[in-house]
Amino acid sequence: MMDKRSNLNKSYNITTFGCQMNEHDSETLAGMLEELGYIENANRREADVAIINTCSVRENADKRFFGTLGQLKKVKEERPETVVAVCGCMMQQQHIIDTLKAKYPWVDLVFGTHNIHQFPSLLNNVLNERNKVVDVWDNGGDIIEGLPAKRMYPFKAYVNIMYGCNNFCTYCIVPYTRGRERSRHPGEIVNEVKALAASGVKEITLLGQNVNSYGKGSNFTQDFADLIYMLNDIDGIERIRFMTSHPKDLSNKLIHAFQKCDKLCNSIHLPVQSGSTEILTRMNRKYSKEDYLQLIEKLRDVIPDIAITTDIIVGFPGESDEDFNETMDLVEKVRFDSAFTFLYSIRKGTPAEKYKDQVPESIKHQRFDRLVDRLNEISQEINKSYEGNIVLVLAEGSSKTNTKMISGRTVTGKLVNFKGPAELTGKLVPIRITEGKTFSLNGDIEK
Secondary structure (H helix, E strand, O other): OOOHHHHOOOEEEEEEOOOHHHHHHHHHHHHHHHHOOOEEOOOHHHOOEEEEEEOOOOHHHHHHHHHHHHHHHHHHHHOOOOEEEEEEHHHHOHHHHHHHHHHOOOOOEEEOOOOHHHHHHHHHHHHHHOOOEEEOOOOOOOOOOOOOOOOOOOOEEEEEOEEOOOOOOOOOOHHHHHOOOEEOOHHHHHHHHHHHHHOOOOEEEEEOOOHHHOOOOOOOOOOHHHHHHHHHOOOOOOEEEEEOOOHHHOOHHHHHHHHHOOOEOOEEEOOOEOOOHHHHHHOOOOOOHHHHHHHHHHHHHHOOOOEEEEEEEEOOOOOOHHHHHHHHHHHHHHOOOEEEEEEOOOOOOOHHHHOOOOOOHHHHHHHHHHHHHHHHHHHHHHHHOOOOOEEEEEEEEEOOOOOOOEEEEOOOOOEEEEOOOHHHOOOEEEEEEEEEOOOOEEEEEOO
């Protein structure tokens, strides 16, 4: 293993594409590098180690990755000692590795999602041998506990509770890149969250491709709702969130946990993907439009003010005008607080890649624009209803769009901007909402 002293004044930069799982993986990579003596460098071109953590879920992420990687070619020519490393979900696909070998010879290190814990030794091999290293595991194996992390915020943290996915939705590459479901032992999670609370963390977000299936196939008896109750009892933690829920596994027990666990935030991300039962069947989602609407009704019966967000795919193969109108109808019935919307794109290696009835791009875009316009209208209507109300906001620091403002989130996940001193960062602040906008709220500190 390399000597930490040899890395003094050396720096790293990590570029992350994709979901919160990838963001948390990057926090782990940063933690490992800082244990090795490296310091973070905001400039990718000046870093001694430049890492790109990739996402394979959407076509746009693929394009951004290769564009970013292309920028490092000149860096490598000017400073050959720079280590260029790529990792993440895209590396679990052989055709991506083949492309890297053929067209991107300046890449020094390639590793995947399953062996992130080996990064220090892989980096050491590259530095000592000055040879390219490609080390991608097909399977996850045992969960490795106790890895370091450099968190983005000192007052909130991501906590992985499980890895992988067993659902095999026909459009999705994740089961092939993240492997089968593996759940961490609840005792390990509780210990991690207790340590986070002791370090000053107020809010945790539990991560899994499908948190609702936590514990299935494991050697312990606790399910996801049980885990929520356990974490709710930890002193110091004030808010609990989770990502992502699969509708087919959302239990009544978990729904009632929203009512009984005072730290569980009144918000849920529940991807529907389509409002057409026929398209949902083709997607292998294992629920119908009616099933989804019943879940929404149950949630709102128990927690009337719950904020519900979702994912919707437009233009899945075979989607007719009638199918799309079913999605629009569901949007009207549910009235989502917000939604991530995607144009369907073919993912190599998925069953839907072979579907013959692909929807023309022009029709996809027409439907997409119609859907987004209506979703935005509903979001603004919901946000307008906050005007005049006092909400508790966890201040996260300067707003990304206006550095004179502080931004933070409500218990329902709403982004709030307000004027205040930087010292409020990390604190829960009462804010009276003065304006509800499409994507955020404005407010003033309540004296």
